[in-house]
Amino acid sequence: MRPSAYERHRELLQSVVGALAAGEHRRPFTEATGQDAADAGMRSARTAGKVFGSLLGRPFDLQQPGALGHVRTESSPYGVGPGIDYQRCDPAELVAAAGRAAAGWRAAGPHQRAGLAVEILRRLNTRSHELALAVHHTTGQPMPTALRAAGPRAQDRALEAVALAFAESERVPADLHPEGAGRGGRPLALRGTCTLVPRGVSLLIGCPDFPLWNGFPGLFASLVTGNPVVVAPHPRSVLPLAITVRVARQVLAEAGHAPDVVTLAVAEPEQQVHRRLATHPAVRIVDFTGSARFADWLEQHAHQAAVFADRTGLNTMVVDSTDDYRGLVRSLAVSLCLCNGTVRTTPQNILVPERGFGTDEGRKTLRDLGSDLGDAVDRLLRHPARVARVVGAITADEVRDGLAEAARYGPVLHASAPVAHPDHPSADTRSPLLVRLRASDESIYTREWPGPVSFLVGTDSISHSLAIFRRTVARHGALHAAVHSTDPLVLAAAETAALEAGVDLVANLSDLPADPSSALADLPGAGAHFVTGRFRVVRSRWHNPRAAPTPAAAAEPFTVPVPEPAVVAASAPGLTELIDL
């Protein structure tokens, strides 16, 4: 007999669970070594282009229920090939199919589910380059970022969610020793079990920029805790999640499970399939990474569901002083250019005192910073090869509209202009926009601007900057905040402000991976809640006449005397002894 997926992956899984418990991180996919891994990587790299090419211009079918025809919603910002037609399925049918698949998936138990989740990841790992091409050609992300966000690092992040969900499932006690009373109030031998009960159908709303990186944690946490998942990609980036769903369905079917535990929901944008699914009564979990506006909408309308929303919000940088002005300018320039401002760490709002700030190169004004930053961006983008590696292509009209609109609100410190892409001359590749605003322009800089739009906001003082930071981020959320200061008091105040605003903070770092590889630290609401909110625990208890009564089942008097004539406590073991029928 073939060993189960759990048996095959038990060691890997246990090692990641153990590392998590020890506060460490293991990255088995990223750190895979040896000839096998090298061969697999080479194979994946060599075949990716061909496999990817074979997907283009033909229907991508998944044999799902409720098919209503085909739909094409993507177009490559790099102009690669004709688009792909996906099956459009009735969303209600997909939810119903997930509901039918739920009982079997729940009964499979956490071991089997975690084993199959690892198997899905293992197969995705062998297709890392194909997935990276799919991300590159739908999101416009430059290829190095696409591989990072779709390959081994994304799989390790998913594996951490699998391990966390598995560990939390394991914490549910299997056996209970409840108490009860039988005839005449004699203690009864009871037995009981605890069962993890999944919440219900889970919905993953795909993100247009990092569909796998942001989608994997919710997808895998839901699967391992027993919830079937309907995956609804963003219309602009369907393919990476479609390949993921296909692999998941294959693994499920091979293991004898209903493939409809994971389905794909694609539709024309005007069908509002995300809203329809998110408010479906049977959808009980929603995962979303994106604008605070849609996150708010979800929390206001998807009452029936637990909503795990990671709000992109208002990434903010507070500049007070620095002993590495050049490093600050250089890293900020990269941040503004990188992936068109879509990475988690790019600041939209840079708060700087109007009167300037101290540096290792003397006092700098806000105007100095704007000018140096603009120059640094221009130098960075002078080389077309760097444009290809760093910037990526713009895919959405809303980004183009945002760039045009934002430029009207203040002095433009760096204009967004076309830059040449060496390989794809037709790609819409642009430099970032940097606009100077006043602190009073809050209505402008508290909007979320998609794409490479950043504001240099002049404030009265560092206290004023911190107050704006705390207030705006507490209200609108953010993925990331940064502070630059040489003053320990300012750093401490910034840390307090970040805690109050509920946002991660980095201090005095020129450079930080845009996407830290630890999923755990990076999950919406960071931590165990991300997993424990996906299930509840149900108890079942019964009389076991053959077992001896456990000590806990003995009658328990109150230690403190009751201020009334001695009585047996109502509803305590032995209640029925009050009654002689």
Add this chain to the structure above:
Amino acid sequence: MRPSAYERHRELLQSVVGALAAGEHRRPFTEATGQDAADAGMRSARTAGKVFGSLLGRPFDLQQPGALGHVRTESSPYGVGPGIDYQRCDPAELVAAAGRAAAGWRAAGPHQRAGLAVEILRRLNTRSHELALAVHHTTGQPMPTALRAAGPRAQDRALEAVALAFAESERVPADLHPEGAGRGGRPLALRGTCTLVPRGVSLLIGCPDFPLWNGFPGLFASLVTGNPVVVAPHPRSVLPLAITVRVARQVLAEAGHAPDVVTLAVAEPEQQVHRRLATHPAVRIVDFTGSARFADWLEQHAHQAAVFADRTGLNTMVVDSTDDYRGLVRSLAVSLCLCNGTVRTTPQNILVPERGFGTDEGRKTLRDLGSDLGDAVDRLLRHPARVARVVGAITADEVRDGLAEAARYGPVLHASAPVAHPDHPSADTRSPLLVRLRASDESIYTREWPGPVSFLVGTDSISHSLAIFRRTVARHGALHAAVHSTDPLVLAAAETAALEAGVDLVANLSDLPADPSSALADLPGAGAHFVTGRFRVVRSRWHNPRAAPTPAAAAEPFTVPVPEPAVVAASAPGLTELIDL
């Protein structure tokens, strides 16, 4: 120097945390032994009446901000003394005061918070009998139940929530070893911290029947995870929570904390103070035990908050067969009478096949069961002493109206009639109502009926019963379900139905404590989520030039080769080496 509350209670706390981790339960308050405990219990019992008496007929002030005058909303169903006037405070002022107190409470950290929580419980423990009298005289619960639901068992339940919250807080890693890159892409030595960030102001909506039992877990879980709590009791039962708030404020003030970490919000019912508080933008957590209707309202309107709602719903019993007919009838009779049907285990809907069911006394029809049950209730309530111990008094017109209305919907198998209370002849003490319904009367038996209203619902078969059970409980929730059957197949099917409906099940038990003492198993959504949903984790990271780079910070190449000319991965450590300024 006086040891901190944490130091004083460290041993107790650690023993409960350890027991939880081992899947066991410790009950230090219930199981306290020795002369000290006996003396304390005796003192509490002796002084309770006097202390309780001294509270009556005078203002109960807490020196809270925003006082707008006094309000009296309670009246004793046993006619004891004049009511108590509570300060009515502007709810917005209470939330603002909680917000001001939040920073200091957050900064106190989990150790100090857990220590103070235990200290609050320890002091409540010395007032167990006073609290029991407060519950008895506001809710109408019989005295033994009141002591159980307000005394050591309730404190142990709260202690378990404290320990769980403390343990989850401890799981947040204190130190991080993140990765980053400095000038020229050299790995940087970084340091970082993780901080538990409380969600915000917490609201406890008090329950009219078991204000402490149902209120303690949320109150203490919020406090230990750093959230200030506004306690808004049910207008009919303010005093038990008011005493609790007073004790908490004393403990906080003595330890140098702002007492407004815990405040009391009382108002006339028409002020809708619960709704106003639950939708206040700064209220981020709501705890509620009660009707599914108000729980639904909360989830639909309190978008800004995490809602922990325990729906009383439709407690259901499925009867298929039994080898202890007499025991079944007897325990069911007690359940119907007990505390006017307000305990967690009393069935509202009893599903029985119309054609009858097998028992150790031969086949019984639905009519037999109704008649035997009615007789058993009458025998039980024949003795006034038992009425005092078991039934309690009705406090609400909605219960009286429900009894009158429900009797009109079908043949009355047992009419609700006045029964004499030996000590309080003026108390409104009634026997339970039992009405026969058909399966098609779903619109009646899927309403939640407060008070001692139960329905004997005739079904076509056991399968029909289980289908009704699964559908109605999945839709409307329930705290408890029971099945009686001698057929293992039926028991298995009932267990599956309970899992699908998401409700705890007991099988073939004549008698079970109405309120199991383990909070953990009994919390809304059962388990860790109850605690982890009350905070998030925020990271702070900075450059530590004096420390050596950790191995994790070394450059990490992708193991699998990139299918493009070799590049440094964008956003990976070493990004800035792409740029020469």
